[in-house]
Amino acid sequence: MADRTELDDPSERVVVLVHTDDLAAAEAAGLWTDWTAGPVARGTVAYRDLAALAALDSVIQVDEPKTGRLLIHDSVPEIRADKARKIPPGFSGKNVIVGVVDTGVDIFHFAFRKDDGSTRIVSLLDQTIEHHFEMTGKPTADSTFTLRFTGPAPKEGAARPFQITGPIKVTSTAAEFQAVLEALDIINPGDVTVAGGPLGSQPIVVDFVGRYDPRVVASEQITFDIATNFKFLPTDPPPELHYTVGKVFTQAEIDAALRANDETFPSKDRLGHGTHCLGIAAGDGSQAGASDKEFCCHHAGYYIGVAPDADLVVVKTTLQSDDWVRGARHTFDQAWRPAGAPFKPAVVSMSFGAQGSAHDGTDPAEVALDALVAARPGRAIVAAAGNDGKLVDFSKRPHDQFGGGIHSAKKVLAGKPMTFRFTVEEGDRDPDGFQIWYGGAGRLNFRLTTPDNQPSATIVPVPDTTDPTKPDPTQKFTLAGHAVRVQSVLNRAQNNKHRIVLDIAPPAGGTIAVGTWTITLTETAGTDTPVDCWIQPQATDAHARWITPDQRRESTVEMPASAKNVIAVGAYDPSNGQLGDFSGRGPTLDGEGRIKPDITAPGVGIVAPKNLARDSCWRPDCCVNFYTPEDGTSSAAPHVAGTVALMFEANPNLTFADVFTNLTSTARRPDPDPTPNKPNNDWGYGKVDAEAAVRKSLPATPGAPPAPAAAAVTARADTYRPxxxxxxxxxxxxxxxxxxxxxxxxxxxxxxxxxxxxxxxxxxxxxxxxxxxxxxxxxxxxxxxxxxxxxxxxxxxxxxxxxxxxxxxxxxxxxxxxxxxxxxxxxxxxxxxxxxxxxxxxxxxx
Known part of the structure; x- marks a missing residue:
């Protein structure tokens, strides 16, 4: 959670994920619930109420959302999905939903359109635009709140500016709300539009226009934080101000933009990652064009995804772990369905992850995803295993600048110290984050030493608590000009393990000191203690990595792929059949030591749709790079998600257990097979085989219809011939x-x-x-x-x-x-x- 020393106002509300057996008790303690998924609720709580909330017997864990990072990746024949389409009566994802929670989508790419030019996207949730404020309860008329507005960075690498508004009345009209925002120096008149209100009876909706228009800037860099000063009578319900971000675009709205060729459509995939992944899972190949890999013209029907007839749901996410869950819920809830229409089976693909967890499936976001899948048949979630399985040899030049070398594991002997050393290379401008987890009766003291041998003070572990009367578990200090934060706590409620969190920030305007840093852990309770340490990788910054002798490949599968009901997908190179050196490895570090990844799929040189390609050349379709190759488990995961869509078409009543069994029991073993006919923590159960998985998923009853509208699939089956x-x-x-x-x-x-x-x-x-x-x-x-x-x-x-x-x-x-x-x-x-x-x-x- 946020450090209490950083919060000027104890009424400031923070976003939390709460794992609880009694939601009503949690809400009585101050939780304002936005949504629930099984035993996990997402909401906000005033910082001053955190202690009371966490102290409840019914609350297992209170945690802040994690921030994921993007991984990245065509090989449909390699996984035999083309053969699955020819299994009578033919399977191509018809009447199944493929949802991709990612960076958004280029709605204009023809791979996501029907034959008549209309969109295949039935719903697009953009979690970065349209800010909603809704008041519930009954505050007194003099109650107020303030907003801290944080805008986008003025240039790459610069800090994001922020300002705090004056008091806002709980009865504000749209005009009053807008006036308060425009009074800020960093919001000019014309930068925002406000609708709805007055706040006490109707929601307020804030949209950014002008210089903050989402068509111009990255809308994910515009955020609000809330601090409240609410009063109410004891006989009245407590007031709550709910703040959510997100706009749902309907199929009709997307079609209108396509008909008008309106390229100012506000939801954009600025990175192209989501467009690429969606194309692998369910692009229909109707867009002709070349690829970045080689100038080779291909007509329509060449770059076809795994489930080209599936309905598409897109969630542009903030990469915060609570929004991962919200995106999956949006796909499964299917609120766009006409009244009385049945639910369709749905699979969600997530090609991102975070190392900031115990790697045991107990993070609240993972528990929530598990609950969503277990709720009913016809649901599945697939996630990339991560790209941090490689080892980095610093003695060889050049070597990879990002990813890999992020896990270390050792046993700290009873009463003795053990060192973990990490290397910082030039250009490390962003803070580096570390998590150290251990269990059992052992107790570890912590010390950090800089490359020039300046040591920090020793930090001892304390009980995990947010009670303000107890010692603050976060220690802050400056070490050789670096701002350092360490939190060492015992018995985390989610798993009863102990955790040390370390963050190192560079001096103002500088970089983290180059060289070898040392973490020393000393056991003080007389018990040999196994320890696992992870560095949180970054996509663009030269982050720290363990020295080569200290690196470990195992247990590098990221969350949410380490969840129990999420299918984790590793990556291999379809050109030579070899496992990707980068592919994340298991096992999980819960008591079960579960095999991860569960399965592997092609993830090297995968050519799929490219966003914004229509503007890259004035020449005909065949000469524009409408496709691009990528590597990574991000590319592997949508292959499996598309395969699950074919399985759901064959049998919409499959449970998650059915999907997992049918996928893993039909997987092809690698050659050579390191563990003959047995799963392992490199390959999982082997290479996904879509044809075999679909055949195994067919209903057992002879003559039973495998899915609705099978005749339509038969009519189009030949469309997907090479x-x-x-x-x-x-x-x-x-x-x-x-x-x-x-x-x-x-x-x-x-x-x-x-x-x-x-x-x-x-x-x-x-x-x-x-x-x-x-x-x-x-x-x-x-x-x-x-x-x-x-x-x-x-x-x-x-x-x-x-x-x-x-x-x-x-x-x-x-x-x-x-x-x-x-x-x-x-x-x-x-x-x-x-x-x-x-x-x-x-x-x-x-």
Whole structure:
């Protein structure tokens, strides 16, 4: 929790996750509940009430949300998902929801659209925009509260500015609320709009516009903190001010943005991570284009995800662990369903994690996710195992700058000291965080020593408490110019283990001292004590890592993947079948020592949709990098999430236990197999096999329908055949007639020149796009078995008219041979749109 010394006002409310057996008692002690998931409630509590809340017998744990970090990753045939689609009647995720809790989505990418151009996204929750304030209870008229507004950093690496408002009345109107905010120096008139109110009877909604518009700045960097001064009569219900952030965009709102091509749509995936992961799990491949990996043009139907017909739910998250749970709840609750409509089975994919836990599945966020999955059949959560399994050899240059080398484990002998040493390299500007966990009767004193041998004072462990009458467990001091915080507590309620938390911040405007730092732990109770230490990695900063001899690969699977009811996914390289060196390893460190990861999937060089690619080039679809390759367990997890969607389509009534058993019992063993036919903490149960998992998931009753609307899947099953197969099938049909053979010869002779002209000649490019060439091409490949392969009209316009303009442009810019071919066969070419394959020989060929 936040240090009490940092809170000027004890009424300031802090966000907490509370694991409790008696929610009513917790609320009576001051908890204002926002939502619950099983025994875990998320809400806020005044800092002065923390002690009373934590002291309740019914409260097992009070904790602040953890901050996750992004990991990252195509290999659908490698996991045999293409074969799963051909299991009669065909499975592609129809009537199943794939939810991705991540950095958002590029709604404009065609991989997430239907054939008619509308979106496949049934709901998009953005947890970073629209700030909601709602008053409940009955405060007296003179009750007030204040807000601390923290804005985005003015430039990369700079601190985020903040200011505190003047008192805000609990009866404020929208205009009064807005006036208080605009009185701040860092909020100008026109930067916010406020709606709703008055606050006592209606919620207040704050939206940022102007310089803080989410279309312009990263909305996740705009936050409020609340301090209250509420009064109420003993006979009245206590007042509560609930503050939440989030806006739900409906399918209709997304469709409206697509129709208008409104690129100012406020919810954006600025990092591209969520777009990439969603594309792996459930992109339909309808977007043609090249990839960053190599300039290689592919038409529609090439980059197809695992479950291309699934409904999509997107949650843009803050990466705070309470918002992970909120995102999963949003997917499972399905509030967008029409009244009376049944729930659909749903799988949630999470490609992020945090090392700041005991790695035993007892963190409140993990307990909450476990409860959501256990609540009913047709639910599953899949998470990336993390990218910290590698060992870093500092003697070799160059070496990886981020990730790996973050776990160390030793036994501290009774009555003796033990050292753990870590290396700080140049450019470490952000604070480095450490967590040390141990159990049993042992007691460990702590000391930190800088690279130039300046030691800190010895810190002894104290009972874990938030009672203000007890000693403050957080020790703050300055060591060689660094701000250091250490908290060493005994018997954490969540697992009865002992924890030491260390944070080292660099001197103002500087970096953490380069060199080898030392942590010394001395056992004082006469008991040999095993200890595990983790460094919290960072995505962009040169964070600390243990020296090479002290590093351990094991127990690097992050939360939430270490939860009991979450499927943890490791990563391997599909090009050589080898486990990714970075892939997180188990086991968990609870009493069970559970195998983790549970399963592995492709996670190296995975090509999937790229966000904002439409702006990267003015040339046709095939020459724009609409796809990009990535590595990491972030890429592996959505492969498994898509597989679970196929399993749910085969049998919507699967429980989590069914899903886990069917996935793990059908996994393929690696070659070579380090533990023949047995799971291990590198590979889990092996490589995911979507075909085998789907077959095992089919209902046992002969003739039982595996899922609704199976006929529709059958009708589209061939759409997902590889492009080469579809081209060959179209070629065979066209070559069946003399006129078809002539057309095929014309295309074969001139296609390279036509492609070059469309890429380089502005007039040809405009004509190609105005006739909707990319869409017609996608349709031709997607409907190769239609009797009329090229329609007479497309998007309400006659295709021959557009084709005529394209032929004119090509003749004007092309070679003499191309001009002669166009002049000779123009009438034939213009007669093809709308003609059936059977009538080709009736067309004019000269």
């Amino acid at each position: 492009t080469a197969e579809r081209l060959e099938a179209l070629r065979e049909r066209v070559l069946a007639s003399p006129t078809g053979r002539l057309l095929f010869a014309l295309v074969s002779e001139h296609v390279d020149e036509v492609r070059r002209l469309v890429n380089t000649d502005r007039r040809s490019l405009v004509a190609w796009h105005r006739m909707h060439g990319p869409g017609l091409l996608r349709g031709l490949l997607g409907r190769y078995d239609d009797e009329v392969p090229i329609p007479a009209e497309h998007d309400g316009r006659p295709v021959p008219d557009g084709l005529g303009r394209l032929l004119d442009a090509l003749a004007g810019a092309g070679s003499p041979a191309l001009r002669e071919a166009i002049d000779t066969h123009r009438a034939l070419l213009l007669a093809v749109p709308g003609a059936s394959l059977a009538d080709l020989d009736l067309l004019e060929v000269h």
